[in-house]
Amino acid sequence: MTELAKAYEPKAVEAKWLEIWNNGGYFHAEVDETRKPYCLTIPPPNVTGELHLGHGLQHSIHDTLIRWKRMSGFNTLCVPGTDHASISTTIKVRDSLRARGIDPAAIGREKFLEHAWAWKEEYGGKIINQLKALGCSYDWRRERFTMDAGYSRAVTTSFVRLYQEGYIYRGKRVVNWCVTDRTTLSDLEVEHADETSSLWHLRYPLSDGSGSVVVATTRPETMLGDTAVAVNSRDPRWNGLIGKTVRLPLMDRDIPVIADDILVDPEFGTGVVKVTPAHDPNDFQSGMRNNLPQVVVIGLDGHMTEEAGPYAGLDRFEARERIVKDLEALGLLADVQDYTHSVGHCARCQTIIEPLPLDQWWCREKDLALRTLNVIREGEVQYFPDRFAGMTEQWIENLRDWNISRQLWWGHRIPAWFCQDCGEVTVQMEAPDGCPKCGGAVKQDADTLDTWFSSALWPMAVLGWPDDTPDLKYFYPTNLMITARDILYLWIARMVSMSEHYRDQIPYNDVYVHATIQATDGRRMSKSLGTGVDPLEMIEKYGTDATRLGLLFMAAKGQDVRFNESRMQESRNFANKLWNATRFVLMNVDDGFTHPAFDGGFDPLRIEGLNSGDAWIISRLAATTEAVAASLDAYNFDDAGRALYEFVWNEFCDWYVEMAKPRLQGEEKATAQAVLVGVLEHTLRLLHPFMPFLTEELYEAIRNAAPACAAKTPVIVAPYPQYNPAWRNVDAETQMTEAFGVVDALRSVRAALNVPPGHPITAHIVPRDTTGDRLKDAAWIIRRLARAEVTFNAERPEKAWPAGAPAADVFVPVEGLLDVSAASAKANKDLAAVEKDLARTRGKLGNEAFVGKAPEAVIEKEREIERELAGKQASLNERLALLNSLA
C-alpha cells in the first residue's frame, strides 16, 4: 500500500509538474495531416499588464478547453503572445522617464524607442510567466509579439494593400485629440461620461446695430473661433437675418448669419447656433457645406493659440472662465443654465478630448465589414451567448470611417513617404529612393498605427500571414476566440473583417464571451479603484487548481459576477477531498495491484462479482462523463465543473467509499478494489483539464501503486474518457436511490430523537413495491450506513416511530431512546407543512380544469405527490399519537 500525505499541499506539486510538462514538450504542436487540429490563439495581453482576475478566468477557460481537446485526441495548438499596446506602453514609458528626470519629448524618437523596448523586455515577460504559473499549456515555443519582425511585416502589408485597394485614405477633419497623450484617438477609444456643467447663452450683436441674437454653448471658449452663426431657414423667427452679419464679441470680427438646416434644430435652445468649424465635428461639416474658414483657437497642448488674441497662452478651461466673465462684464451673457451632458474622455488617461482639425489616415471600415455582417448573420461565426452577435451587427451598421493614425513613436510606423518638394505621397513596403513623381527627397510619415489595426490580424499573422504557410493551411481558421466583452468591437469584429478580406475565411468558428468579474461590492474591479484582487494571492492561499476551478464555478456564460472568495475555499476543500479519497483507495490496495478487468483497456463490466452498489457508481460515472462532455461542448464550464464536483463528493465519497469499506475486509475485496481504482483513475482523467496539477500528482500515485491500472503517460496526454452507454444501469440507480432514501430517513430519526451514534436502532422496513427485492438486496447498505439493524418483517412493531422514506414505510422502535419534547415540536411543525402542501395538491386534483386540460403525465405525477404527502401525513400523525401515549 501507498500512503499519501494527509492533506494536499499544492506548492511543491505545482512546481514539479510545471517542469515535467515543460520538459516533455506536451504543449507544442506541429502540422500533422494525419490528425485533426484544434487551434486557438489567446487575446495577447498588453506588455504593460499584470495578471488580474479577468485574465485568471480567461486563461482558466482557455487551458481547460485545450487540455480537454488535447486529451480527446486533437492535435491541439494554443498560440500565446503579447501586444505592444501603443498608447498604454507609451504612457508608462513616458512616466517612468519623467520619474527619472528625463523629458520624453526631448530625447527624440530613436532614444525613446530604445527605452520602450527595454520596458517591453522587462515587463512583457512578466504576464507570460504568470500565465505559465497558472498552468497554461500553451505552445510557448510559438510565443509572438505584435511588433516582432514577422508580425510587423504583416501589418505593413495590410496597410499597403488596403491603401492600394482604396480602403485607406488620408484626410483632414475634426478628430479626437488627447492633449495629455498628444495623439489622436479613434471614436472607440473615447469614453463618454455625463458631466454636470452649464449651458451658457451668449449674446452676439448684429453688425448693423439692429439688435442681437443669442446662441447657446457648453464650450464658450470656442466662440473665439466662430466663423458664422447658423439658423434654420424654416424658422420664421430668424430667417430674416440670413445674409446679415453679427459682430463676434471679444474678437470684434464680423461673421455671417447662415442657413444650415442640417445643423440647426429650431426646437432646441434659441434656434441659433454658433459655428466653430475648427473645434466641433458638426460645425466642421457645416463649415465644409458653407465654405466657412477654420480658425483654430485651441492648440495641441490644450492652450489657446495666437488666434485667440488676448486669451492666447491660457489653458482651455482657464480661458473658458475668463471669457464668460468678460462677456458678463460686457452685458453679453444672456443666461446660464445648469446642464448635464455627455463629455468625451481619453480612454487611457481620462483627459477631456479636444476635437481638432488634423490630417489623419482613415480606414473605410464599414466597407470592409460588410462581409463580417454576413458571416455573423449566417451564423458562420457563432457567438456564445448569441446576443453579442446582434450587438455586433448593430455596431457594424453604424460604422463610420476609422482613424488609424497615432502621433506616437511606439508602434508600427506608417509606410507612407511624403515628397519634400511636390508633396506626393508614396505608400509601399520599403522606403522609396526618391519621389516617384519628381525625384525629390522623401520623408516617412512620423505617425504610427492604431494598435487595433495591427491586432486585427492576430490569428492570421501568428500563423504566418501574409505568407500562405503550412501552419495557416492546417490550423486556420482557428476554432475559437475567447474574449472579454469590452473588446468585441475594438478587436473581435475587426479580426473577422480582415480575415474575410485577405483570406476569404473566417478567423474562428466560435466567439466565447466570458463573464466579467466585478469586485465584491459590484464595482468594476480595478487597481486604481482599490477594488482589484490579485489572482496570485488566491493561488498562494488556495493553490492554482482551486483558483482555476473556483473561477470557473463563478463564471456563468456571459454573465457578470461578483468576486466570491468562498468559491475558492469550496474548490480548495474539494481538492483536499479528492486527495483524501485517493489516499483511502491507495491505502487499501497492495502495491502492484492489478485485476483482469484492466487488461487491454479498463472495462468495469468485466469485473467479477459486481454488486448493485458497484453497478450504481459505474453508471453514475458514465452519466457524469456524458454530462461533462455535453457541458464542455456548449462552453458551460461551470456546469462541467459542478458535475464532476458532485460526482466525486456526493456520490463517490459520500456513498460508494462508505459502501466499500466493509467489503475491503472480506471476500469481495478484489471486486471493491478494482471498482475503486477504476472509477478513480477514470475520474482523474475527467477532471484533469479543470485541476491539472492535483490530478497529475494523484494519477502518478496510482500509476506507481498500480501500474497496470493506469495510462503509462502523465494525464496531460492520457486519453479523455468517452461516454459508454453500456455502463449505464438504470435498475441499479433506482435501487440505490431507494436504499439511500431509507438511510436518509433513519439518519433523520437518529437526529430527531437524539440517539447517540453508538446506540443501536432497529429498522422495520415495509417496502412499497410488492416484492421489496430491491431494498432487501440493499439491506447491507442500510445496515452499514444508517448503523441500524434491519428487518423486513411486515408486522408493525409496538411503540415504533414511523420514518417514511420514498420507497418504504420504516418503523423504528423507540423504547428507551425518545426525547419526547423536542420530537413533538418538530413533528407538529412538519405536519403543518405537509398539510399545506397536501391541500395545494388536492386542490389541483379537484380542479376540473386541471384534470381536463393538463397532460396525463403531469396529472399522474400530481397523484403520486398526493400519495406521498398523504403517507407523510399519516406518519406524522402516528408520531404525534405515539408521543402523546408516551408523554
Added chain:
RNA sequence: GGGCGGAUAGCUCAGUUGGGAGAGCAUCUCUCUUACAAAGAGAAGGUCACAGGUUCGAACCCUGUUUCGCCCACCA
C-alpha cells in the same frame, strides 16, 4: 436618446422546452465512526423586485413600473 443584461435563502449565484423552489459559503445541533474537522450526520432559512395579463397551472411567456450595471450616440 437608443440597445443589452441583471433583480431568486443572510452572502455569491444555479434554475435547459411553463408542472411539487436549488448549490456553495455563513448560521444552528450532534460527532475527533480507523481517507478527509479543509471532515461526517442532521436542521433551519425564500409573497423568486412590483403591478397587471395569458394559462388548468408562471421564478420561467406577454405588457407596464421600480432599480442596478454595461454598451452605443456629433444634438448647440
